[in-house]
Amino acid sequence: MADSIRWGILGAGGIAHTVGPEIAATPGNQVVAVGARDLDRATALATKVGAPRSYGSYAELVADPDIDVVYIATTHGQHHEHALLTLRAGKPILVEKAFTLNAREAREVVAEARQRRLFCMEGMWMRMNPLIREAQQIAASGRIGDLVSVHADLSRRFEFDPTHRLYNLAAGGGTLLDLGVYPTTFAWLFLGRPDSVHTTGALAPTGSDASAAMQWGYHDGRFAQISCSALGPSPLTGVVAGTEGWISIGERVHRAPYITVREGDDEQVLRQTVTGTGFDHEIAEVARCLRAGEIESPLAPLDDTVAILEVLDEARAQVGVHYPSDQG
Numbered sequence: 001m002a003d004s005i006r007w008g009i010l011g012a013g014g015i016a017h018t019v020g021p022e023i024a025a026t027p028g029n030q031v032v033a034v035g036a037r038d039l040d041r042a043t044a045l046a047t048k049v050g051a052p053r054s055y056g057s058y059a060e061l062v063a064d065p066d067i068d069v070v071y072i073a074t075t076h077g078q079h080h081e082h083a084l085l086t087l088r089a090g091k092p093i094l095v096e097k098a099f100t101l102n103a104r105e106a107r108e109v110v111a112e113a114r115q116r117r118l119f120c121m122e123g124m125w126m127r128m129n130p131l132i133r134e135a136q137q138i139a140a141s142g143r144i145g146d147l148v149s150v151h152a153d154l155s156r157r158f159e160f161d162p163t164h165r166l167y168n169l170a171a172g173g174g175t176l177l178d179l180g181v182y183p184t185t186f187a188w189l190f191l192g193r194p195d196s197v198h199t200t201g202a203l204a205p206t207g208s209d210a211s212a213a214m215q216w217g218y219h220d221g222r223f224a225q226i227s228c229s230a231l232g233p234s235p236l237t238g239v240v241a242g243t244e245g246w247i248s249i250g251e252r253v254h255r256a257p258y259i260t261v262r263e264g265d266d267e268q269v270l271r272q273t274v275t276g277t278g279f280d281h282e283i284a285e286v287a288r289c290l291r292a293g294e295i296e297s298p299l300a301p302l303d304d305t306v307a308i309l310e311v312l313d314e315a316r317a318q319v320g321v322h323y324p325s326d327q328g
């Protein structure tokens with residue numbers, strides 16, 4: 001492995017234009033190649049991130065021998081295909097959220113990565129946010145007592161457009177996979193897998209879920225309320241409640257700049273400076289794992305990625321959203 005982790009970017013859409021420059025700006029990392037379905041689009045992003053090579057196909061990108069890891073930045077309807085393409089070319093992968101459309105696809109990608117002993121991680125960057133990790137440690141320490149509940153929402157207005165990734169069923173459209181995967185993961189980090197899931201939602205004219213609200217139940221009485229919507233904005237917050245206090249995550253739960261911890265009558269605000277877009281912690285974790293020869297990040301276990309998609313499969317079925325690939 002070269003001194004610097006050499007990244008390839010697969011797909012040159014919106015998130016690739018956000019995360020690509022962050023990779024180039026994170027010490028010990030560089031983008032060396034971009035592949036897109038269109039060479040001009042690949043070259044435009046390559047120029048932006050200082051990458052010396054660009055390709056007009058994904059196949060050419062994954063065949064490049066001088067790449068240490070490929071960031072899969074296509075729409076989630078394509079992640080399964082592009083993750084397998086890259087793993088079969090012998091390259092480790094960071095796959096944007098949502099990892100795949102459903103748990104079946106996720107299991108296939110994870111099995112391929114493990115069988116080839118190649119690094120694989122879902123780009124669930126919230127898991128690497130130091131303040132979220134601190135909130136987990138505080139909750140686990142008992143400082144807010146026994147956990148009672150989690151409340152989390154991630155909503156943002158997306159104008160209805162049947163071709164947009166949020167509404168286009170063929171591209172994996174739907175708010176549960178696009179936005180809901182964050183509050184779902186957030187609740188999972190504190191409470192783990194629920195014993196029951198009840199979901200209500202509203203469908204867009206394309207049949208994708210425009211809003212969804214889940215109620216999770218646990219045999220011991222704990223519960224979580226998780227919601228997401230593409231119909232309007234929300235403060236994007238999360239609350240973990242215990243018998244002796246609570247932790248509230250400040251605006252933008254996936255990149256929270258502060259958390260408030262309430263223990264009895266004491267209240268403390270913990271802050272961090274979010275540098276750039278906030279993706280630097282995720283990029284650093286991928287680089288750390290690759291240098292250490294780890295094929296999975298302990299911060300984003302692949303078994304969790306699959307299990308969370310199992311819960312989202314169940315929630316999606318409850319609101320009546322089905323993707324062709326659900327059939328296998």
Ligand SMILES: NC(=O)c1ccc[n+]([C@@H]2O[C@H](COP(=O)([O-])OP(=O)(O)OC[C@H]3O[C@@H](n4cnc5c(N)ncnc54)[C@H](OP(=O)(O)O)[C@@H]3O)[C@@H](O)[C@H]2O)c1
Nearest residue numbers: 011012013014015016036037073074075076078096097098
């Ligand atoms: N981590 C985050 O905070 C965050 C934020 C936004 C989005 N995302 C995730 O990132 C992924 C991409 O989102 P985006 O906003 O970047 O979407 P986007 O702007 O539509 O770009 C997606 C890219 O996917 C590629 N693609 C390949 N096959 C495709 C197909 N059949 N249909 C549509 N696109 C296809 C295209 O790449 P080419 O350039 O090769 O044509 C396109 O540029 C999604 O999974 C989304 O959930 C994550």
